[in-house]
Amino acid sequence: MTWEAVIGLEVHAHLSTDTKIFCACATAFGAPPNTQVCPVCLGYPGALPVLNRRAVELAIRAALATGCTIHERSVFARKNYFYPDLPKGYQISQFDRPLATGGSIGNVRILRIHMEEDAGKSIHHGEVSHVDLNRAGTPLVEIVSEPDIRSAEEADAYVTRLRQILMYTEVCDGNMEEGSLRCDANVSVRRTGASLGTRAEIKNLNSFRYLRSAIDFEIARQIAILESGGTITQETRLYDPASGETRTMRSKEEAHDYRYFPDPDLLPLVVDRAWIDEIARSVPELPQVRAERYQRDFALSGKDAEALVTSRPLADYFEATVESSGNARGAANWVRNEVLRVLNEQKLDLAGYRVTPGKLGRLIRLIDSGAIGGKAAKEVFDDMSASGHDPEQIVERKGLGQISDPAVIREAARRVIERNAVQVEQYRAGKAQLFGFLVGQLMKETRGKANAEMANAILRELLG
Ligand code: ADP
Ligand code: MG
Ligand code: ZN
Numbered sequence: 001m002t003w004e005a006v007i008g009l010e011v012h013a014h015l016s017t018d019t020k021i022f023c024a025c026a027t028a029f030g031a032p033p034n035t036q037v038c039p040v041c042l043g044y045p046g047a048l049p050v051l052n053r054r055a056v057e058l059a060i061r062a063a064l065a066t067g068c069t070i071h072e073r074s075v076f077a078r079k080n081y082f083y084p085d086l087p088k089g090y091q092i093s094q095f096d097r098p099l100a101t102g103g104s105i106g107n108v109r110i111l112r113i114h115m116e117e118d119a120g121k122s123i124h125h126g127e128v129s130h131v132d133l134n135r136a137g138t139p140l141v142e143i144v145s146e147p148d149i150r151s152a153e154e155a156d157a158y159v160t161r162l163r164q165i166l167m168y169t170e171v172c173d174g175n176m177e178e179g180s181l182r183c184d185a186n187v188s189v190r191r192t193g194a195s196l197g198t199r200a201e202i203k204n205l206n207s208f209r210y211l212r213s214a215i216d217f218e219i220a221r222q223i224a225i226l227e228s229g230g231t232i233t234q235e236t237r238l239y240d241p242a243s244g245e246t247r248t249m250r251s252k253e254e255a256h257d258y259r260y261f262p263d264p265d266l267l268p269l270v271v272d273r274a275w276i277d278e279i280a281r282s283v284p285e286l287p288q289v290r291a292e293r294y295q296r297d298f299a300l301s302g303k304d305a306e307a308l309v310t311s312r313p314l315a316d317y318f319e320a321t322v323e324s325s326g327n328a329r330g331a332a333n334w335v336r337n338e339v340l341r342v343l344n345e346q347k348l349d350l351a352g353y354r355v356t357p358g359k360l361g362r363l364i365r366l367i368d369s370g371a372i373g374g375k376a377a378k379e380v381f382d383d384m385s386a387s388g389h390d391p392e393q394i395v396e397r398k399g400l401g402q403i404s405d406p407a408v409i410r411e412a413a414r415r416v417i418e419r420n421a422v423q424v425e426q427y428r429a430g431k432a433q434l435f436g437f438l439v440g441q442l443m444k445e446t447r448g449k450a451n452a453e454m455a456n457a458i459l460r461e462l463l464g
Helices: 053-065 151-170 208-227 273-280 287-298 302-310 312-325 329-343 357-368 374-387 391-398 406-419 421-428 434-445 451-462
Strands: 003-016 076-080 090-093 100-105 109-119 121-125 128-132 137-147 181-191 200-205 235-240 245-251
Touching: 003 151, 003 208, 053 100, 053 109, 053 137, 053 151, 053 273, 090 109, 090 200, 100 151, 100 208, 109 121, 151 181, 151 208, 151 287, 200 208, 200 245, 208 245, 245 451, 287 312, 302 312, 302 329, 302 357, 312 329, 312 357, 329 357, 329 374, 329 406, 329 421, 357 391, 406 421, 406 434, 421 434, 434 451
Parallel strands: 200 235
Antiparallel strands: 003 137, 003 181, 076 090, 100 109, 109 137, 121 128, 181 200, 235 245
């Protein structure tokens, strides 16, 4: 019997609010240490938390976008533990009465979504450690999945989709490098079909690469232990990016007893139906739904559609290009291949990109009308990316226009036939390879500007 991995993920996402969850301090990333703090988020005795309405709104939006049931009454609880970056001695979170439960992303079920505050950050310099409390009190949602994931690839796909949804809904900026989105992976293995094995929890994975590598390492580690007759101990582990390994952080015996209890400084969180309905109306079309629409309405492949919805600005750009070009297939090809390539090469995002959907649409129309050929179009596109000029202007400046008037091409073809009577004779007598020579003469006659397809067809027709 083979081994099967079982994985459940806890994703922490910073809510995109301007201010913290229980005070009015700013949440902006990168400020000088300890400049965005006040008595509430510094944990001074007697300071009282006041819940940020916007944070609740964003958490509800996340819950709606993942198909969760939102509970009209939830409870903030104190999660007690000591750590230098947690000045109050407890984190305000939700425990047995979370904001939302029971959603899904694809075939991964979501157990719960609750709100909580982030802790500060410890910064270690050799022998000395510093604490920056700017992050303390930043609003978070924790999104906990059921153990429905079976591999590192599935975990990656789940977090990718979750991150897309959070970014589309503007709940979270999705910036993993800045810690706006972090992931804990719970991993166990079992013989296929057996009941759940003992899990290890790997903390704080802040990139997709680390997530995959930590899970793969952990699966292999557990299988090796079990195959040599050992047992897995339930524990919390840390991933070391340098070695690609996970190692024990604390065992079950050392696990914290958080002594949760309802925070006496905060009333239960009550959200009424009307407000939830209002927030529901602000949830935009989600990436998956958008991709399905592209396949249905534009006849795109699943792969193309998926690539075009990876971010909301990209999908918006694509749709605007469909509009301006009147050619969905063409728009999909140009955006997927050329636009993404240039953005990648020049490390640009769409906001600063000179080739607007309107300009790209006009370029596609120039191709579709036969005014320029495929090779010229690439040249126009690269020029547009660099100069920001209009496509028509570039065609003019570079003399890239092509002749697609059949009458003009026919006229030129007649002249070529007249002037090359010998070759024409030989071609008609069966020397088929001379056709290429004659096409070459026709292209020369039109200074390379004849629409190649038309040139071929007309010449073939005139040669009989
Ligand atoms: P805790 O609060 O101690 O982290 P939870 O019950 O909230 O524990 O579970 C946390 C995560 O662990 C969830 O994502 C859940 O799906 C996952 N999980 C639970 N049991 C297992 C298991 N045996 N193997 C893998 N993941 C598991
Ligand atoms: Mg946990
Ligand atoms: Zn504060």
